[in-house]
Amino acid sequence: MNIWIVTTGSSDVQLQSDESWHDWYDRSSVKRNCENLPFKPTQILEDSDEPYRVAPRVLGKVYESQGEEVWQYLEFPLLRQFTTQLQSKRITKIYLLVTDQTEKFNEEREDRRCPYWQDTCELQPIFKRYFEEQEEFHNVELIPIYLSPEINKPGLDDWDHVLEIVRTAFSEEIKLEPDTVYVSHQAGTPAISSAVQFMSLARFGERVKFLVSNEYEKKPLPPIESSQYLKGIKFEQAKALLKNHDYAGVKLLINDYLNSETKILLDVAIQWNFAKFDEFVKTLLQHPDGNLVKKINDRTLQKNWWWTAYEEGYLAVVRLQQKNTVEAMFHSFRAVEGLIREWAVWKYKAQIRNSNPNQPRTLYFHKENINMSPELNYWFERFSNKTYSNVGLFGEPLFELLKASHSPGKWHNNSDIKTVAKITKEERNSTFHQLLGLEELELFAAWNTKNPKDWEKRVLSCLNFISGQSFDLSIECPLKEASLMFQVHKELEKVIAPNNLP
Structure with missing residues (x-):
């Protein structure tokens, strides 16, 4: 049994074109539900062939309103590379980490720079449809895991607090002991990426394989075995033990x-x-x-x-x-x-x-x-x-x-x-x-x-x-x-x- 843990971020779902965006966004109640803020798709390099990015929560609301029309314009640059890599790996469950900071940013949403708009929870229907349309994954169970900081706690860019959120989420949601755990951690905040790497290794050890991709060359790279990550983490821990003259602890870690x-x-x-x-x-x-x-x-x-x-x-x-x-x-x-x-x-x-x-x-x-x-x-x-x-x-x-x-x-x-x-x-x-x-x-x-x-x-x-x-x-x-x-x-x-x- 193999599973796949997927982090999500603003680069996971993109638009091939921005030509219809204003019609979609201005229709019905979408813009009103987004505080009437002037959200629009942007490119990393203007006037290029690159796809367009837009705040994930806003894109999710637009898809909810005009699903079929929007779907044909969607691009999945990272996911397409990873699903190609995993086609023959017999994945049985996909754990999708999505962010939802609704409770924390209850009064700051009138600023389009607020992290609330970068939450990926509204993209969940898009991800669900994407996997259903992949021949190798349409019968794979998709399990969302919500990363939701509380109102009086630090946000998802706080390294210590995010580690605790991810630790709790893994403990409560992932009950299996799979043979291999594939982890794609490039999306999301750096704090989330780091926490997912650490907790994957702490929980599953050498059963972990990390999926990495060169997004701009549109080319997947070979999965990284967990051994090198584990070695680096263990040596960092061993340094602290060595400084404290805990030689038995050092031996236990890295012998x-x-x-x-x-x-x-x-x-x-x-x-x-x-x-x-x-x-x-x-x-x-x-x-x-x-x-x-x-x-x-x-x-x-x-x-x-x-x-x-x-x-x-x-x-x-x-x-x-x-x-x-x-x-x-x-x-x-x-x-x-x-x-x-x-x-x-x-x-x-x-x-x-x-x-x-x-x-x-x-x-x-x-x-x-x-x-x-x-x-x-x-x-x-x-x-x-x-x-x-x-x-x-x-x-x-x-x-x-x-x-x-x-x-x-x-x-x-x-x-x-x-x-x-x-x-x-x-x-x-x-x-x-x-x-x-x-x-x-x-x-x-x-x-x-x-x-x-x-x-x-x-x-x-x-x-x-x-x-x-x-x-x-x-x-x-x-x-x-x-x-x-x-x-x-x-x-x-x-x-x-x-x-x-x-």
Whole structure:
């Protein structure tokens, strides 16, 4: 079963000649019913062989008054091309979209420029007769769909409102699930044409074929498969998702259109979004770009034990961009606390092990094979479990180990790490022990900052202090530049959103 959706406009029904127009228009009550306005046929190019155009509502009224006499002068330049194309397509239903703005333009009709006069609803009897006289279509059911804006709503040139009108019309009038949907959308306002294209694709997907014509050369063009339209729409949607770092959404939309290299990038981006940084790197190393792989290898060398914390920090920035402040708090604090844990393993490798079988993921510091400074010895005595003679590396003991391992001057001269150890740690505990949301200002206050820029720089400063690295704090979005994921994101933009700036 195949159907045809037809938009209609002022160019669909034309006149071969204007020689009898004044007699038709002045007869009976036609002119009076048209507010006595001086409607007359016009040509796009005067003194040419082109047919004449006249306001559709007026032409419909003239045909209603003098049907047979008018019929012999009518031309259907677009419809004739399309019906020729569809003669062997076994169309079972034709959905004819006609406009009727009677309710909206109830008081403006004394102006012949009023959109009311361009409505095509009065042409419906002409369309009905046209299809009845076509051998291939005379038994095809013709179903009119009226596009009628309400009096206090925008008209048919408003893109957003027309999309809603067409969406409602399609939902209420087209109940079938046909094999192929032919759509001729060239007639009508640009807003109607666009809405019909969009809703046809949204409703019927790859079953749609668009009919297009070169009206002036009087020559139909091959139907356009919906795949190219769908691809363009999906990529536009994917751009917005990519900008919001919704990589899973991008994959769902356009994965079938991507090459293997881009699919790898999309897969690793999804892993990164779940903070699966080891899998992120493992998969990324399969990418054929040697330069990209070298960057990954160089960053993830064993000596660079700190690299995952910078990914976690940038993930916090992304969550804030997504307005997810709770996760922004979680990932930013986790980046710092997690990096202290990685630092402890790196610095005190011989003293740290998983010594509690009931808590296999908890690391413990043991006072073995080490000459401890007075500060470190004080730390151990303060936090150690007297029964097991060890210190669990989480929470306050972890932060205090970092403090005890640095010279007093270095620690006290860094306001960023001091703030996190004294303020952020407590705010984090408070936040994650209550079932409440978190305002942006509360997030910034927890880090003793006032805005996103200062918050991000404080997070990066802490990571630099712990790792001993020197990623630039003075640039815009510094955590982005410190992240491997940003390189991946830029590569995805080249393919999916080449005109978007980072």
